[in-house]
Amino acid sequence: MSKLVEAEVAKVVISQVTEGQLVWLREKGKGEKGRRFVIVIGIFEALAMRRAMMGEAPPRPQTHELIYRILDGLNAQVERVTVSDLRDNTFYAVLTLRVGDKTVEIDARPSDALTIAVHYRVPVFVSEKVFREAAE
Structure with a gap:
């Protein structure tokens, strides 16, 4: 594996008009000047990631809450x-x-792994190869 770069989930974009939802990853500590890229994910994964970011839980456990348990x-x-x-x-x-x-x-x-990372507040790393190939 190539060198690893610490990253963070910058934002999750949930769209009601397109099928794919977006999660933006960017180099940690670099703000808007850092490299970033987007991963297209499903609506259920996007909602779970947004809940994890907000510290919210659904009334009954869904797949990600089951994984946490x-x-x-x-x-x-x-x-x-x-x-x-x-x-x-x-x-x-x-x-x-x-x-x-x-x-x-x-x-x-990645959608599941990143949701788990956000929930547990653990570091996220991206290989240099991925940043080279996917960054804007």
């Missing part, structure tokens, strides 16, 4: 999320967990 029930610590690759216009992510003294890396959709 499973992780908490297993005493798994979310260490970080990495947007690791971009291949054929598809982004890839890795969720890094610590369970006891063991580190586990789980392949994940």
